[in-house]
Amino acid sequence: MSKVDYALMYVTDDSIRDDNHFFAILEGALKGGATIIQLREKTSDTLAFYKRALRCKELCSNYEIPLLINDRLDIALAIDADGVHIGQSDMPYEVARRLLGNSKIIGLSVSNKEHAEQPNAQAADYIGISPIFSTNIKTTDLAKPLGILGLKEIRQIYKKPIVCIGGIHKDNTQEIIANGADGIAVVSAISKADNPEETSRELKNILCKTGTN
Numbered sequence: 001m002s003k004v005d006y007a008l009m010y011v012t013d014d015s016i017r018d019d020n021h022f023f024a025i026l027e028g029a030l031k032g033g034a035t036i037i038q039l040r041e042k043t044s045d046t047l048a049f050y051k052r053a054l055r056c057k058e059l060c061s062n063y064e065i066p067l068l069i070n071d072r073l074d075i076a077l078a079i080d081a082d083g084v085h086i087g088q089s090d091m092p093y094e095v096a097r098r099l100l101g102n103s104k105i106i107g108l109s110v111s112n113k114e115h116a117e118q119p120n121a122q123a124a125d126y127i128g129i130s131p132i133f134s135t136n137i138k139t140t141d142l143a144k145p146l147g148i149l150g151l152k153e154i155r156q157i158y159k160k161p162i163v164c165i166g167g168i169h170k171d172n173t174q175e176i177i178a179n180g181a182d183g184i185a186v187v188s189a190i191s192k193a194d195n196p197e198e199t200s201r202e203l204k205n206i207l208c209k210t211g212t213n
Contacts, residue, residue: 004066004105005035006126006161006183007207008200011070012056013191014041023055025196030063032200038085038185040070053079066105073099083107085128093120107163111143116154127158128185131166132176148179155180170202177210 010029016022026037039056041049053069057079060067066082069075073091076084083105086096096106108124110116111131121127131145145166146154155162164176165185173184186203193199 004125004161006163007035008033008204009036009038009163009165009183009185010034010190010200011038011040011165011185011187013187014043016191019052019055022052023059025191026056026059028196029190029200030059030065032197033204034065034190034200035183035204036066036068038068038070039081040187041072042070046075049075050078053081057081068105068107076100076104083125085109088115093123097123110154112146113150113153113157116158121158122160124160126161126163126182127154129154129162129164129166129181132164132181133167133172135166148175151176151179151181170199170206173203173206174210177207183207 012026037056037060039053041052049072053075057067068083068085069081070085071087071090073084073096077099084096084100085107087109093106093108100106105125107126107128108121109128109130110121115121116127129146129151132147132151134145151164161182162180163183163185164181168176168184168186169189176184190196190199
């Protein structure tokens with residue numbers, strides 16, 4: 001597998017149901033410097049997810065940016081995505097690896113130090129610390145934010161790339177990278193921005209100045 005740049009991951013916003021708006025934001029993120037995309041569709045049926053994934057794959061391919069699928073290995077296989085991101089209650093890592101093969105990216109969400117110590121996390125290509133800070137995303141399954149202290153603790157035991165998600169914006173990006181993360185993953189910071197392209201560019205510039213590239 002070629003080296004992957006995890007600096008700026010845009011996780012798509014599944015609350016945006018209008019496809020024109022959805023893909024305008026995605027392209028803005030790509031133009032602005034997103035280095036990897038994660039398609040996350042928690043409420044779509046399989047056909048709608050598949051159709052969006054196909055368009056995402058085409059758009060990401062045009063910009064030569066990897067596309068990951070959140071949770072759904074069937075969708076990832078169907079469109080030949082670059083990989084998947086799975087959670088603690090999703091398909092076991094070893095099954096995902098067997099199905100996808102060694103050339104694909106597999107990321108795993110971790111919410112505490114114990115998760116990061118487990119064999120699944122150690123075998124994954126990267127881990128996503130979730131959440132690093134509190135977030136305004138309305139969901140009931142978010143763990144307690146780990147904060148910078150939690151990031152530092154996990155950095156000590158995890159040698160592969162770490163991507164942080166949750167409550168990230170321009171004002172705390174530098175602190176996250178300075179304390180051991182290899183990248184950030186954002187949803188609303190880009191999807192709710194007045195100008196997604198410019199916001200992505202600003203985040204990417206901060207990341208570059210902080211030393212992720």
